[in-house]
Amino acid sequence: MPYAAGKAIEALAAELGGVDLVRLSANENPLGPAPRVVEAVRREAARIHLYPDSGSTALREALAQRLGVGRDELVVGNGADELIGLVALAAFEPGDEVIVPHPSFEPYTTGVALAGATLVPSPLAGYETDLEDMGRRLTPRTKAVILCSPHNPATTIVRRGPLGAFLARLGADPPLVVLDEAYGDFCDDPEYPDGIALLRHHPRLIVLRTFSKIAGLAGLRVGYAVARAETIDRLNRVRAPYNVNRLAQVAARAALEDTEHWERTRKLVIEERARLSAALARRGLAHPPSQANFLLARVPDAAAACERLFRAGILVRDGAGVGFPGHLRISVGLPATNERLLALL
Numbered sequence: 001m002p003y004a005a006g007k008a009i010e011a012l013a014a015e016l017g018g019v020d021l022v023r024l025s026a027n028e029n030p031l032g033p034a035p036r037v038v039e040a041v042r043r044e045a046a047r048i049h050l051y052p053d054s055g056s057t058a059l060r061e062a063l064a065q066r067l068g069v070g071r072d073e074l075v076v077g078n079g080a081d082e083l084i085g086l087v088a089l090a091a092f093e094p095g096d097e098v099i100v101p102h103p104s105f106e107p108y109t110t111g112v113a114l115a116g117a118t119l120v121p122s123p124l125a126g127y128e129t130d131l132e133d134m135g136r137r138l139t140p141r142t143k144a145v146i147l148c149s150p151h152n153p154a155t156t157i158v159r160r161g162p163l164g165a166f167l168a169r170l171g172a173d174p175p176l177v178v179l180d181e182a183y184g185d186f187c188d189d190p191e192y193p194d195g196i197a198l199l200r201h202h203p204r205l206i207v208l209r210t211f212s213k214i215a216g217l218a219g220l221r222v223g224y225a226v227a228r229a230e231t232i233d234r235l236n237r238v239r240a241p242y243n244v245n246r247l248a249q250v251a252a253r254a255a256l257e258d259t260e261h262w263e264r265t266r267k268l269v270i271e272e273r274a275r276l277s278a279a280l281a282r283r284g285l286a287h288p289p290s291q292a293n294f295l296l297a298r299v300p301d302a303a304a305a306c307e308r309l310f311r312a313g314i315l316v317r318d319g320a321g322v323g324f325p326g327h328l329r330i331s332v333g334l335p336a337t338n339e340r341l342l343a344l345l
Ligand SMILES: Cc1ncc(COP(=O)(O)O)c(C=O)c1O
Pocket: 026, 027, 078, 079, 080, 081, 082, 105, 148, 151, 152, 180, 182, 209, 210, 211, 212, 218, 221, 222, 223
């Protein structure tokens, strides 16, 4: 089944007859991109007749410095989405088993299926990734384990202690462990582990991150993987030469320099998340404590609530489409949008 990304925001706005539509269904950055990113893209626009740097060299250099890793331990992708596909293409073969939390971000499943490997779903325990269950599903055929932390759509994290114990139990010849940290920038739980620090002791770990969320570059498509150089080399062998376009590369570099916008986004999301969470609780709408830039709230009639919000110009995700029927997945928006949302609920 094709990934249900939903209709383009422009098409939906047209359906509403031109009403201003705010999208709280795709976990985008409510502040938009930083002004200096927009300026960098504008400057670069006159050079789009030139192919981009095929290795995203300057961006990797900037990331390597920021993260304290080698340039050869990084590969940049056309969104983290592409990197999920590249891992599957490079590593998964028919007969391989890949353990994936269920439900979770759909492209993991597609990657496994496209590679002809066998998906081994590991049900969440409520809203939590169940490492015990994942451990029980390991076999000699397990090629990889995919972890999503914070989890999309469940909003929860895998904490440092349990993750360390899980990695340790994988033994001397472990499977690949893909740790998707797309929403890691929004965590304030001190028990949230730094995936990159874990790489020192876990050579088969692949950490995925993105500029789509915290940096507001979802429309340009830039993500990256951090792993040991041998793993990165394998990913580079299956990637298209010009996978990350020129505008995306300069925008991501400018975003890295604009730490102020990064921090402003983080602060806004963390503050508004707490406010939304408390207000939902007061309305009796149960939800797991979120470490992401969205909430997953149980509501009496999710489809009707979605429709009502849409008619009022706010788009949220019906949980039925992401494995949580009876829930709404709601991105944290600007304060005024969140107010409006709460009034409509
Ligand atoms: C868990 C998770 N991983 C990866 C991605 C993909 O990010 P990108 O926009 O970089 O492809 C998303 C996007 O929503 C996501 O939710």
